[in-house]
Amino acid sequence: MLFKLRDASFCLVVALSMMRDSEIHEIRRGAVVQHYNAPAIASTLVKGRSGRPGKHWWITEPVAEAIAVAEALSVRHERVFAPLKRPRSTETVHSSQMIDSFIETVNDDRAWTGLAEIPAGRARPHMFRHAMAMLTDQFPGSEIALGLQLKHVAARALANRSTQAYAAADTRWAELLETALDAVRFRRFKELYGSHKDGEPIGYGPGAERVKDAFDEVTATVQAKNGDSRMEEDLLRKLRITIRFGMLNNCLFDQANPVGAVCLENATVPKGHNGPLEYRCRPDRCRNSMIGVEHVAIHDAHRRTQLKPLETRRLPAPRKDLIRREIERVDAILAQVPEEKA
Numbered sequence: 001m002l003f004k005l006r007d008a009s010f011c012l013v014v015a016l017s018m019m020r021d022s023e024i025h026e027i028r029r030g031a032v033v034q035h036y037n038a039p040a041i042a043s044t045l046v047k048g049r050s051g052r053p054g055k056h057w058w059i060t061e062p063v064a065e066a067i068a069v070a071e072a073l074s075v076r077h078e079r080v081f082a083p084l085k086r087p088r089s090t091e092t093v094h095s096s097q098m099i100d101s102f103i104e105t106v107n108d109d110r111a112w113t114g115l116a117e118i119p120a121g122r123a124r125p126h127m128f129r130h131a132m133a134m135l136t137d138q139f140p141g142s143e144i145a146l147g148l149q150l151k152h153v154a155a156r157a158l159a160n161r162s163t164q165a166y167a168a169a170d171t172r173w174a175e176l177l178e179t180a181l182d183a184v185r186f187r188r189f190k191e192l193y194g195s196h197k198d199g200e201p202i203g204y205g206p207g208a209e210r211v212k213d214a215f216d217e218v219t220a221t222v223q224a225k226n227g228d229s230r231m232e233e234d235l236l237r238k239l240r241i242t243i244r245f246g247m248l249n250n251c252l253f254d255q256a257n258p259v260g261a262v263c264l265e266n267a268t269v270p271k272g273h274n275g276p277l278e279y280r281c282r283p284d285r286c287r288n289s290m291i292g293v294e295h296v297a298i299h300d301a302h303r304r305t306q307l308k309p310l311e312t313r314r315l316p317a318p319r320k321d322l323i324r325r326e327i328e329r330v331d332a333i334l335a336q337v338p339e340e341k342a
């Protein structure tokens with residue numbers, strides 16, 4: 001049973017942390033730390049680095065939990081993923097065996113777990129990293145669907161690859177993921193253009209106005225030159241608009257002109273990080289923010305959820321103040337939406 005738990009923990013870490021196999025085996029006890037206010041694994045960068053420098057990988061809660069489980073199992077070892085039978089052994093356990101045994105367990109227990117069968121075939125640690133890039137590209141819809149499916153795993157993985165040290169050591173994987181993301185973004189961008197051309201609302205707020213103006217220019221140019229859909233697509237690709245589709249808004253942060261990005265105001269930017277700091281996003285007052293049509297209901301529901309506790313008698317005053325501030329923020333977001341659409 002303990003083996004099964006360890007193997008499951010390993011598979012979760014390898015699938016969701018985007019760390020290399022060798023790096024996972026370097027994880028020592030007490031490796032889960034806070035790094036720039038987010039959970040991270042402090043471990044050793046192995047590939048392409050002499051002297052094995054330390055490095056942080058941002059992770060999600062499930063990964064932190066999996067490491068805590070593995071740590072509890074390898075009581076007498078310094079390494080988190082260690083042999084369970086021989087307490088003082090220094091040898092590392094084999095990743096391939098752990099993955100194979102996990103797949104076997106999942107398939108054997110299908111009768112009571114109700115899980116779908118994992119098809120036969122070889123699964124190895126490096127494949128999970130490539131799978132992330134492919135999922136990014138192939139999920140229907142957009143990054144929003146990706147976000148819903150993978151929660152913020154993808155965002156954390158991207159943060160990992162965006163540190164200079166990591167990107168330099170792993171340009172191929174970074175490129176693969178970036179290409180996949182670009183493809184998803186462009187598909188969604190084209191969909192937005194189509195909706196705008198059909199006269200449908202595509203979003204609200206200062207960012208949305210920029211997008212609409214750019215779309216109108218494309219339409220006007222195509223009409224003036226008697227162009228076709230290919231020309232339209234070319235012009236869309238050439239637009240100087242960077243858009244990140246998010247769960248609560250879309251962000252038009254422009255790396256070449258970061259002025260006005262509220263998330264960067266008074267922020268400590270992690271070394272090597274490029275782009276906005278999404279976790280500090282302020283869609284209520286940032287000029288790069290676009291509230292998509294699909295976001296309105298989320299903010300509306302959030303407002304209603306915030307109002308409820310205010311009805312509670314004897315709610316401490318600081319808590320009330322906090323809730324009121326949050327409601328003010330949501331009100332500022334919803335104020336960007338015309339009344340008939342809210």
Ligand code: SF4
Pocket residue numbers: 250251252253260261262263264276277278280281282283286287288289290
């Ligand atoms: S505050 Fe939000 S919308 Fe503005 S740049 Fe930062 S992430 Fe983008």
